Amino acid sequence: MVFCFISLCGYAWGFFGHQRINRMAIFTLPPEMFTFYKYHIRYITENAVNPDKRRYAVEGEAERHYIDIDVYGDSAIFKMPRRWEDAVAKYTEDTLRAYGIAPWHLQLMKFQLVNAFMEKNVMRILRISADMGHYIGDSNVPLHTTQNYNGQMTGQYGIHGFWESRLPEIFADDYDYFLEKAQYIKSPSARAWQAVTNAHLALDSVLKFEKILSAQFSEDKKYSFETRGNITVKVYSREFSSAYHQMLAGQVERQMRASIQMVGDFWYTCWIDAGQPNLDSLVQLFDNQQDVIEEKDLAPNPTIKTRTHEIGMSFPQQKPTYYFGRHIFRKEELMADF
Numbered sequence: 001m002v003f004c005f006i007s008l009c010g011y012a013w014g015f016f017g018h019q020r021i022n023r024m025a026i027f028t029l030p031p032e033m034f035t036f037y038k039y040h041i042r043y044i045t046e047n048a049v050n051p052d053k054r055r056y057a058v059e060g061e062a063e064r065h066y067i068d069i070d071v072y073g074d075s076a077i078f079k080m081p082r083r084w085e086d087a088v089a090k091y092t093e094d095t096l097r098a099y100g101i102a103p104w105h106l107q108l109m110k111f112q113l114v115n116a117f118m119e120k121n122v123m124r125i126l127r128i129s130a131d132m133g134h135y136i137g138d139s140n141v142p143l144h145t146t147q148n149y150n151g152q153m154t155g156q157y158g159i160h161g162f163w164e165s166r167l168p169e170i171f172a173d174d175y176d177y178f179l180e181k182a183q184y185i186k187s188p189s190a191r192a193w194q195a196v197t198n199a200h201l202a203l204d205s206v207l208k209f210e211k212i213l214s215a216q217f218s219e220d221k222k223y224s225f226e227t228r229g230n231i232t233v234k235v236y237s238r239e240f241s242s243a244y245h246q247m248l249a250g251q252v253e254r255q256m257r258a259s260i261q262m263v264g265d266f267w268y269t270c271w272i273d274a275g276q277p278n279l280d281s282l283v284q285l286f287d288n289q290q291d292v293i294e295e296k297d298l299a300p301n302p303t304i305k306t307r308t309h310e311i312g313m314s315f316p317q318q319k320p321t322y323y324f325g326r327h328i329f330r331k332e333e334l335m336a337d338f
């Protein structure tokens with residue numbers, strides 16, 4: 001069994017962040033949904049990172065997690081056609097897939113979750129809800145909206161995992177998780193694009209502040225070493241993390257809270273659009289502890305290109321690894337429909 005640690009992996013939001021987003025979103029739901037989701041809170045939480053696990057093994061997975069909007073030129077975030085067909089007509093499907101399809105993919109997920117609710121298919125409801133939470137979380141991360149996704153074009157290599165894993169890991173317990181009740185989303189497309197736009201507009205500070213602080217910290221003050229299990233890893237120091245987090249003035253917290261709220265809103269909207277099926281009758285129809293997924297089932301497919309930020313900042317040469325934690329995943333949950 002190979003373990004992979006949060007600050008090394010550079011998974012979007014890290015395991016910690018994604019799991020917290022999915023978990024907290026449950027508490028925004030109305031009573032008619034809450035009982036069902038609360039019963040399955042462990043499943044929804046622990047499977048929040050399935051899409052990241054799939055991305056090395058499943059063709060077409062990686063592109064769902066981001067959109068490199070800046071490759072399309074100035075102000076592209078405002079100009080990109082919102083409808084998939086219009087965007088394909090303008091740029092071709094190959095191009096769109098090459099640079100990420102996050103906001104469009106959320107609409108497909110919405111369609112799938114509505115269907116799962118209509119079918120009252122418990123396994124699909126849970127699996128798609130957990131996946132959807134992941135993609136929504138990613139859509140709210142500024143570094144998921146740029147081709148400079150790991151600061152590799154500006155001498156800031158490692159910033160991806162720093163912003164979305166290291167900072168939440170240190171500071172997220174102090175965040176304010178006061179959330180509003182889930183609201184119906186009239187236009188899921190508009191909401192998805194709004195999230196990506198907000199994230200992209202925050203990108204400037206993400207990069208600029210790190211540059212400013214890096215000029216003030218010597219290398220040995222910027223980084224430190226921490227022991228994880230039995231290995232020592234190089235991480236951004238607590239002092240540097242703290243200074244950066246402060247300079248960002250609540251940005252990570254805002255984006256995390258926006259993600260949570262949006263996940264709750266999407267789940268709720270799907271349930272409404274499916275005709276508000278009675279979930280209480282479905283509560284115990286699924287035992288989420290069956291079967292074991294073997295590590296070999298998710299072995300990296302060498303023909304699948306992945307991004308360098310998946311590999312940790314500390315060990316750029318490290319091969320991607322998979323984490324199964326203490327939870328047992330069913331193979332069909334991870335792979336079905338993909």
Ligand SMILES: [Zn+2]
Nearest residue numbers: 012052065138
């Ligand atoms: Zn992701």
